[in-house]
Amino acid sequence: MAKKLIVSLSPHVHTRDSVQRNMYGVCIALIPALLTSLYFFGIGAAVVLATSVASCVLFEWAIAKFILKKEEVTVTDGSAVLTGLLLGFNLPSNLPIWIIIIGALVAIGVGKMTFGGLGCNPFNPALVGRVFLLVSFPVQMTSWPVPGQLGSYLDAETAATPLAVMKNAIKAGDASILEQLPDSIDLLVGQTGGCLGEISALALLIGLAYMLARRIITWHIPVSILVTVFVLSGLLHLSNPIYASPVTVLLTGGLMLGACFMATDYVTSPMTPKGQIIYGVAIGFLTVVIRTFGAYPEGMSFAILIMNAFTPLINTYCKPKRFGEVVKK
Amino acid sequence: MKTFKIGGIHPSEDKLSAKSPIRQAGLPRQAVISLYQHIGAPAKPVVAKGDEVKVGMLIAEADGFVSVPIHSSVSGKVNKIDAIVDASGYRRPAIFIDVEGDEWEEGIDRSEDLVTLAQHPELTAEEIVGKIKAAGIVGMGGATFPCHVKLSPPKDTKAECVIINAVECEPYLTADHRLMLEKPDEILVGTELVMKAVGVEKGYIGIESNKPDAIALLTERAKEHPHIEIVPLKVKYPQGGEKQLIAAVMGREVPAPPALPIHVGAVVQNVGTTFAIYEAVMKNKPLFERVITVTGKDVRQPSNLLARIGTPMSLLIEECGGMPEDAGKIIGGGPMMGKALMHLDVPVCKGSSGLLLLSEREARRKAPQPCIRCAKCVSACPMGLEPYLLATASALRKWDVAEENGITSCIECGSCQYTCPSARPILDNVRMGKTTVMALIRARNAK
Numbered sequence: 001m002a003k004k005l006i007v008s009l010s011p012h013v014h015t016r017d018s019v020q021r022n023m024y025g026v027c028i029a030l031i032p033a034l035l036t037s038l039y040f041f042g043i044g045a046a047v048v049l050a051t052s053v054a055s056c057v058l059f060e061w062a063i064a065k066f067i068l069k070k071e072e073v074t075v076t077d078g079s080a081v082l083t084g085l086l087l088g089f090n091l092p093s094n095l096p097i098w099i100i101i102i103g104a105l106v107a108i109g110v111g112k113m114t115f116g117g118l119g120c121n122p123f124n125p126a127l128v129g130r131v132f133l134l135v136s137f138p139v140q141m142t143s144w145p146v147p148g149q150l151g152s153y154l155d156a157e158t159a160a161t162p163l164a165v166m167k168n169a170i171k172a173g174d175a176s177i178l179e180q181l182p183d184s185i186d187l188l189v190g191q192t193g194g195c196l197g198e199i200s201a202l203a204l205l206i207g208l209a210y211m212l213a214r215r216i217i218t219w220h221i222p223v224s225i226l227v228t229v230f231v232l233s234g235l236l237h238l239s240n241p242i243y244a245s246p247v248t249v250l251l252t253g254g255l256m257l258g259a260c261f262m263a264t265d266y267v268t269s270p271m272t273p274k275g276q277i278i279y280g281v282a283i284g285f286l287t288v289v290i291r292t293f294g295a296y297p298e299g300m301s302f303a304i305l306i307m308n309a310f311t312p313l314i315n316t317y318c319k320p321k322r323f324g325e326v327v328k329k
Numbered sequence: 330m331k332t333f334k335i336g337g338i339h340p341s342e343d344k345l346s347a348k349s350p351i352r353q354a355g356l357p358r359q360a361v362i363s364l365y366q367h368i369g370a371p372a373k374p375v376v377a378k379g380d381e382v383k384v385g386m387l388i389a390e391a392d393g394f395v396s397v398p399i400h401s402s403v404s405g406k407v408n409k410i411d412a413i414v415d416a417s418g419y420r421r422p423a424i425f426i427d428v429e430g431d432e433w434e435e436g437i438d439r440s441e442d443l444v445t446l447a448q449h450p451e452l453t454a455e456e457i458v459g460k461i462k463a464a465g466i467v468g469m470g471g472a473t474f475p476c477h478v479k480l481s482p483p484k485d486t487k488a489e490c491v492i493i494n495a496v497e498c499e500p501y502l503t504a505d506h507r508l509m510l511e512k513p514d515e516i517l518v519g520t521e522l523v524m525k526a527v528g529v530e531k532g533y534i535g536i537e538s539n540k541p542d543a544i545a546l547l548t549e550r551a552k553e554h555p556h557i558e559i560v561p562l563k564v565k566y567p568q569g570g571e572k573q574l575i576a577a578v579m580g581r582e583v584p585a586p587p588a589l590p591i592h593v594g595a596v597v598q599n600v601g602t603t604f605a606i607y608e609a610v611m612k613n614k615p616l617f618e619r620v621i622t623v624t625g626k627d628v629r630q631p632s633n634l635l636a637r638i639g640t641p642m643s644l645l646i647e648e649c650g651g652m653p654e655d656a657g658k659i660i661g662g663g664p665m666m667g668k669a670l671m672h673l674d675v676p677v678c679k680g681s682s683g684l685l686l687l688s689e690r691e692a693r694r695k696a697p698q699p700c701i702r703c704a705k706c707v708s709a710c711p712m713g714l715e716p717y718l719l720a721t722a723s724a725l726r727k728w729d730v731a732e733e734n735g736i737t738s739c740i741e742c743g744s745c746q747y748t749c750p751s752a753r754p755i756l757d758n759v760r761m762g763k764t765t766v767m768a769l770i771r772a773r774n775a776k
Contacts, residue, residue: 010667
């Protein structure tokens, strides 16, 4: 026969979905938060984010090409850009460039490429980078610029964040300290100190809605985290007013960023709906415990990393409901 | 609107030939009738080289209970009995008949008149099953399981209802859709025959809501058949899978193999099969022709053709405007579960529901990327399995892990591989693992 036919197994058609579509989809979902960070922190946010994204992409390319000697270097899949964005979102806007580069090297080098690259890492790379920086450079990583200083970078004025205020109230056992907290509307919009990507809960929620609408992620992880945190911190608040109200707890610190974007990372979260809910509830629980009783004011990144370690175990024990498992009579 | 609960996907429907009425395909010069058109033992030829045959004449008889006879689809002279590579991709024996004229066996009622069950109250269940068996009818949705076996349920089971599968969830295919629009009364009588054969009082016809005209027409005509209910179903692949259809219509899930649909009280027949049953019982016509959709985005005239069994696919393509220039893959069946054909002279067989021509560009698979553990395959799997895990276990030859995680329940619908953003060959691996695990289980049981 003149013409050769292609013979392969079914299915013969494929969805338009791709790794790129999902990775850049998450990047698009981060745009509202990106814009608010530029609005509140100006040039500082721009420098930190640009450095973080550029160095993550560069390190991924260099490690794949020169150390792992991969035939195909796939920095275009969008995962390095996403890690860079998320790492940058988890940093204060006055962090020196050299520290950011170290963070990117740890995130991509140690967090991702040591395990074999995309899809193989047990821990969220951006959080590995952030936590490494937090324990290595505690001073630089916990001085938070006051929002609104658009022209300043390293010289920005800093102040205590709402989380630190909440921690002080618990330490002193004095509920009146909580009066220093900004009101919930400011917390929702982002008029407070903190990491540059986490300040506006509203922008992050818009991103979450976008990801849910495009079916990039399912509701299980973010909803189970947020509900758990709300219920637990609500119980604490009712038991003693030195603990901040649950609404304030939900809107402060890295909780919203973590619940919507960090914990939902495909690679490091469980595969079944049941497993995802267990994972989300555990993250919420650990976050409240660390924030309330731990040494650090923020516990989100630790909670997610701890539960990342449990993901394989959850996958082993949380199986989906099989067809025909329970026969209705 | 009803549907099944676990998993499922919604691929692009592409029903290009939905408005194209069924037309008769031309007769081939030589018909090649495979002896292996059904699940079970191949039929044994009862004709030899040089014999004269007529349309509808028995040319091969059933070999055992799980087997069916085969009838000539043309009139003429037997040229030879030889092996061909058929739609399954294997070399199998077939009867080659040189066509001369179009002379039918006497006794086949070729009129268009509707014969109802009320006109034949004397028909018993045994007679109906006997006629179906003698007509060589198999499941025409593609599974090709002998129909009379399904209608003879094991003694310890009791059928409660008959479900007619008119879902046609495969993209592109429209043969069943057109048949419902053009032969609604015949299908309803066929449904009654199946109900009588298994002794039940309730029949359902499940149709997806992307065929509103068929739902409306059959609902209207079913007013004369109070025991038959038309069930509109939400569009979701693979609803035409037997287990998924039962779950959608009855809300019952058939347990894992070896349990059968009859264990939850259901007997399922494809709508094309139901029409063939009507023709066999009421018109005395054996199964020697069927409706097949010939389609594809580059096919000039996507059509639904009534083709004789044994017609080469190349003739059907000519009937629809010829082979498109950039054709890269020819699929027997639909794009989700059909088989790529090895050559164009593959003959139409009893299970040929469609012929799909994909261009070279459409046919090429994307390069696979690493699994990003997005869990989309888990939510797509209609059997509640974890395709990523089964594929990995199979690729690593961890047969025990694959078996524990239910690989033998896989229905090979392809939803996982369709959905995978990394374009991984999930089903390729699972299929390989399933075959191996099933062989291991058989070997273990034989000890």
